[in-house]
Amino acid sequence: MSTLCTLTDRFLLLRPNSLFLLGLFALVLSFAGPRAHAQESALAKEELACLRCHDKVGPGKTLESGEVLSLAISTNAYVDSMHKDTSCEDCHDDIDAKTHGKTITPIKSKRDFALGMRESCRTCHAKNFTQYDDSVHAAMIKDGNKEAPLCSDCHNAHTVRSTKTAGPIAATACANCHEDIFKAYAKDVHGLARVANGKTAPICADCHKSHGVLAASLGNGIKDACLTCHEDSINQHKEWLPNAGRHFEAISCPVCHAPTAQRRVNLRLYDNVAMKQVSEKTGVPQFEKLTLAADAKDMGLDERALWSLLKEFNQEGSEGKTVLRGRLEVSSGIEAHQLSEKSKAIKDCNVCHQKGAEPFQSVSLTIAGPDGRPIRHGVQKDVLTSLLATESVRGFYAIGSTRIKLLDYLLLVVMLGAITVPVGHMTIKRLFKGMRDKLEAEKKAARAPAEGQDSTPHRRADDDTSK
Ligand code: HEC
Ligand code: HEC
Ligand code: HEC
Ligand code: HEC
Ligand code: HEC
Ligand code: HEC
Ligand code: HEC
Ligand code: HEC
Ligand code: HEC
Structure with a gap:
């Protein structure tokens, strides 16, 4: 019925003189009568006044950009929407009844119009709006990005239905x-x-989340969301995976659960004092400048370059504040959504704990951008192993023992940022001092031995878990 109605409306607009169509229209009206009446009584007369002009498929309004803004609002859909009791003017509060529809109000583009309307949801949905304000999407909008969503990109204000029911x-x-x-x-x-x-x-x-969407790889990534449904996951993994909690911290779930994915090591700049990832300040792009300076040939940062970069982030008085925390991830957003059933998940320790293991062949350094999304710079993969060569590191972790080498390397990567674990009296600061000493010693081709190696051989009790 309603389709017929709009169809005849359309015909009328196109060929208003056709007697045949008028006849048909009259016929349809006689059927449409009761329904139209029910709708009218569901809406206040202010809304009906607006819809009298707008419930029509007309030519639309041509904007300065050349786009055509459709002006059609379906009365049926509006009556069926969650906003049926909301007045048009609650959102469109800038309509001037005297001139509206008679003069042309210039509008730049569809996006500009939508942006102009964006605050209209705030008064009634303050909670959702506040959550949205802190999202990666809102940060991008503030930054002038035109692709990121506004409320009205995810909800049509004129047709919105309950979001409680799961649709297709x-x-x-x-x-x-x-x-x-x-x-x-x-x-x-x-x-x-x-x-x-x-x-x-x-x-x-x-x-x-729907409104407070954050950059996916920030912090623990999505781990906490997974664990709200898969509550018993840590225990289930513990049955075959030693120290599952530690693995969960250092490895993003899809790394094992998207078995065909490419993997990589993400060395994240981490603020040891504030206990969170270092983020780029809006308007002061430091990371790109520093990485480009440290890696002029764009070959990937080597050990020395990485070291001097860390030094920039650890200026006088803040030594040891900025460290690296390693994390294994999949290489693309698509792969993060190719999770398979458990029988296909990676269980073979050798996928990671083996010399030359695939996940460690690609390494990048990241900082969280102003909107939380990572900004990357390539790192030479040898860095993972060469850092270990640093004499002073041996001080607090017994290399070798019964473990395979790569595990040591892995541990080191995480150790560099291991702030949750007490590392004896050997502080991160001394670690950096040791690395600095080593590099300087190398420079002068000096043979002086590095720092003593007599300190804490184990960083914690379960350290000597042998494989
Ligand atoms: C809950 C807030 C809200 C209510 C209520 C509302 N609108 Fe809108 N309206 C919007 C927003 C937001 C846009 C811009 C959407 C976009 O283009 O992304 C819009 C756009 C429009 C447009 C331009 C065409 C389009 O679809 O973009 C027309 C015409 C319009 N509204 C008419 C009405 C009429 C008539 C009513 C009452 C029957 C009404 N609106 C009720 C929020 C509202
Ligand atoms: C007399 C018919 C008529 C009525 C009544 C009417 N409109 Fe319009 N409306 C128009 C026309 C014509 C345009 C296109 C104007 C233009 O080209 O600038 C328009 C444009 C709009 C737009 C697009 C943005 C803009 O300003 O051009 C919105 C939103 C809108 N109307 C909402 C409303 C609301 C809300 C009401 C009720 C308070 C209403 N209209 C009542 C005819 C009408
Ligand atoms: C004048 C108050 C008002 C304004 C302004 C308003 N809304 Fe609503 N909105 C409501 C009411 C009332 C409901 C009915 C649902 C309810 O009881 O929570 C609703 C429901 C919704 C729902 C469905 C909620 C559910 O339970 O599934 C969405 C989505 C929504 N609004 C989005 C928007 C968007 C987007 C805007 C801005 C374009 C907006 N609203 C502006 C009053 C408003
Ligand atoms: C990126 C898409 C997206 C954006 C942007 C978005 N929403 Fe939603 N919204 C959703 C989804 C998905 C749901 C349903 C799932 C849920 O309840 O979390 C939802 C649910 C809602 C609900 C009903 C549930 C509730 O929490 O009351 C309201 C009201 C709502 N949104 C309003 C808004 C408003 C206002 C804005 C702008 C500040 C907005 N939304 C922006 C996707 C979005
Ligand atoms: C209007 C388009 C649009 C809609 C709708 C939209 N997004 Fe986005 N979103 C973007 C753009 C553009 C980016 C930035 C480019 C990118 O990272 O893909 C982005 C970024 C993201 C990011 C951060 C990416 C990262 O690198 O960590 C996440 C997570 C995200 N969106 C999730 C969602 C979810 C969940 C929904 C639905 C509730 C949604 N988006 C709806 C446009 C959209
Ligand atoms: C080191 C690889 C690895 C990591 C990391 C990993 N998983 Fe698993 N997961 C597996 C394997 C292998 C199985 C299958 C175990 C079996 O069937 O014996 C599994 C099983 C599961 C199951 C099925 C539960 C069961 O045992 O019945 C769920 C759910 C799951 N994982 C969720 C997660 C989540 C959530 C994360 C991230 C917090 C995660 N996994 C991280 C390898 C991993
Ligand atoms: C089962 C949980 C889950 C679901 C469902 C899910 N995602 Fe993700 N998403 C993730 C995980 C995990 C990551 C990777 C986070 C990390 O780096 O550890 C991710 C990453 C992303 C990213 C960032 C990609 C990048 O380039 O880094 C975007 C954007 C995104 N998801 C959007 C979506 C959209 C859109 C949907 C729905 C079609 C969706 N996600 C469904 C868990 C999920
Ligand atoms: C809203 C709840 C929910 C969230 C959040 C969630 N899952 Fe699931 N997951 C399910 C359900 C339901 C199934 C399918 C039923 C089943 O086999 O347990 C499933 C299945 C799985 C399976 C296959 C298990 C098997 O038995 O083969 C894995 C692996 C898994 N999820 C991992 C994850 C990971 C990783 C995340 C986070 C990135 C996540 N899930 C987030 C509910 C959830
Ligand atoms: C997807 C790669 C991956 C797989 C598969 C994997 N591990 Fe690990 N493992 C890691 C990473 C990364 C670390 C570094 C975490 C750290 O140093 O705290 C680690 C750390 C460890 C540690 C030291 C944990 C601690 O207490 O600090 C042990 C022991 C270990 N893995 C044993 C195993 C065994 C046994 C298996 C097979 C059943 C296995 N891992 C499978 C990546 C993996």
Whole structure:
């Protein structure tokens, strides 16, 4: 019925003189009567006044950009929407009844119009708005990015239905912009389980939140979200994986659960005092400048370059403040959404604990950008091993013992940022001092022995877990 209505409306607009169509219209009206009446009584007369002009598919309004802004608002959809009791003017408070529709108000582009409307949701949905304000999406909007979503990109104000019911997965707003990730998700364990069993399995917003979306690799990544549903995961992994908690901290879940993914080491700049990732300050891009200076040929930072870079971040008085924390990740956002059933997950220790293991062949250094997304610079993979050569490091960790070498290297990478673990009396500061000493000693080709190696051989009790 409603389709017929809009169809006739359209015909009327196109060919208003056609007697045949007028006849048809009259016929349709006689059917549409009761429904139209019900709608009218559901809306206040102010809304009906607006809709009298706007519930029509007209030519639309041509904007300065050349785009055409459709002016059609469906009365049916509005009545069925969660905003049926909301007045048009609650959101469109700049409509001047005297001139509206009679004179042309210039509008630059669709995006400009949407941006101009963006504050209109704040008064009634303050909670969602505050969460959104802190999101990576809002940060990008503030930065002038036109691709990032506003409220109205994820919700149509005129047709919004309850978000409580789970629709088909493809209806999620996220899919409009993150198409490749959506396609991967749709085929992975969760996408398939969501289609089969509904809301028990997660969709985008269950792992990333809907409004307070943060950069995915920030902090623990999405780990905490996984553990809200898979509560017993740590215990289940413990059955075969020694120190599962430590593995969970150093490895992003998809590294093992997306078995075909490429993997890489992310050396994150970490602030040991504030206990969080170092982030680039808005307007003062330091990281790119420093990495380019330290790696003029763009070959990837070598040991020396990485060291001098860390020194820049640890100026006088703040030595040891900025450290590196290693983390294993998958190489792309698509791969992070190719999780398989558990039987395919990586269980073989040798995938990682072996000389030349694949995950350690690609290394990058990152800082959190102003919106939280990582800014990267390549690092030569030898850095992972050459750092270890530093004499002073031996002081607090017994190399060799019964473990294979690579494990030592791994431990070192994490040790550099291991602030949750007491490292005896050997502080991070001394670690850096040791590295500095070593580099300087190298420079002068000096043979003087580095710092004593008599200190704490074990950093904690379970350290000598042998393989
Ligand atoms: C909850 C807030 C809200 C209410 C209520 C609301 N609108 Fe809108 N309206 C918006 C937003 C936001 C946009 C811009 C959306 C966009 O283009 O991204 C918009 C856009 C429009 C447009 C431009 C065409 C379009 O679809 O973008 C028209 C015309 C319009 N609204 C008319 C109305 C009428 C008539 C009513 C009442 C029946 C109404 N609106 C109620 C928020 C609202
Ligand atoms: C007499 C018919 C008429 C009525 C009544 C009417 N509009 Fe419009 N509306 C128009 C026309 C025509 C345009 C296009 C104006 C232009 O080209 O600048 C328009 C444009 C708009 C736009 C697009 C942005 C803009 O300013 O151009 C919005 C939003 C809008 N109307 C909302 C409303 C709301 C809300 C009401 C009720 C308070 C309303 N309209 C009542 C005819 C009408
Ligand atoms: C004048 C107050 C008002 C304004 C302004 C407003 N809303 Fe609403 N909104 C409501 C009411 C009332 C409901 C009904 C649901 C409820 O009871 O929470 C609702 C419901 C919703 C829902 C569905 C909630 C659910 O339970 O699933 C969404 C989504 C939504 N609004 C988005 C928006 C967006 C986006 C904007 C800005 C374009 C906006 N609203 C502006 C009053 C408002
Ligand atoms: C990136 C997409 C996205 C953006 C941007 C977005 N939302 Fe939502 N919103 C969702 C999704 C998905 C849901 C349903 C899942 C849920 O409840 O978290 C939702 C649910 C809601 C609800 C109903 C649930 C609740 O928490 O009450 C309201 C109201 C709402 N949004 C309003 C807003 C407002 C206002 C804005 C702008 C500040 C906004 N949304 C921006 C995706 C988005
Ligand atoms: C089961 C939880 C889960 C679901 C469901 C999920 N994601 Fe993710 N998402 C992740 C994880 C884990 C990462 C990688 C985080 C890390 O680096 O450790 C990620 C990363 C991302 C990234 C960053 C990619 C990059 O380039 O680094 C985006 C964007 C993203 N997800 C969007 C989505 C969208 C859109 C959907 C829905 C189609 C979705 N996610 C569904 C867990 C999930
Ligand atoms: C209007 C388009 C749009 C919509 C809708 C949208 N996003 Fe985004 N989102 C972007 C853009 C653009 C970026 C920045 C480029 C990128 O990282 O992909 C981004 C970035 C992200 C990031 C950070 C990526 C990183 O590197 O860590 C996550 C996570 C994310 N979106 C999740 C979501 C989720 C979840 C939804 C749905 C609730 C969603 N997005 C809806 C456009 C959108
Ligand atoms: C070192 C690789 C590795 C890492 C890291 C890892 N997993 Fe697993 N996970 C596995 C393997 C292998 C299995 C299958 C165990 C079995 O079937 O015996 C598994 C099983 C599971 C299962 C099925 C539960 C069960 O045992 O029945 C879930 C859920 C799961 N993992 C979630 C996670 C989450 C969440 C994370 C990140 C916090 C994570 N995993 C990190 C390798 C890993
Ligand atoms: C909203 C709850 C929810 C969240 C959040 C969630 N999962 Fe799941 N997960 C499920 C459900 C439901 C299934 C399918 C049923 C099952 O086999 O347990 C599943 C299945 C799995 C499986 C396959 C288990 C098997 O038995 O083969 C793995 C692996 C897994 N999830 C890992 C993760 C990881 C990693 C994250 C975070 C990035 C995550 N899940 C986030 C609910 C969730
Ligand atoms: C996906 C790569 C990966 C796989 C698979 C893996 N590990 Fe690890 N493992 C790591 C990383 C990275 C660390 C560094 C964590 C640290 O130093 O705290 C680590 C640390 C360890 C440690 C030291 C933990 C501690 O107490 O500090 C032991 C022991 C270990 N792994 C044993 C194993 C065994 C046994 C298996 C096979 C059952 C295994 N790992 C599978 C990557 C992996």
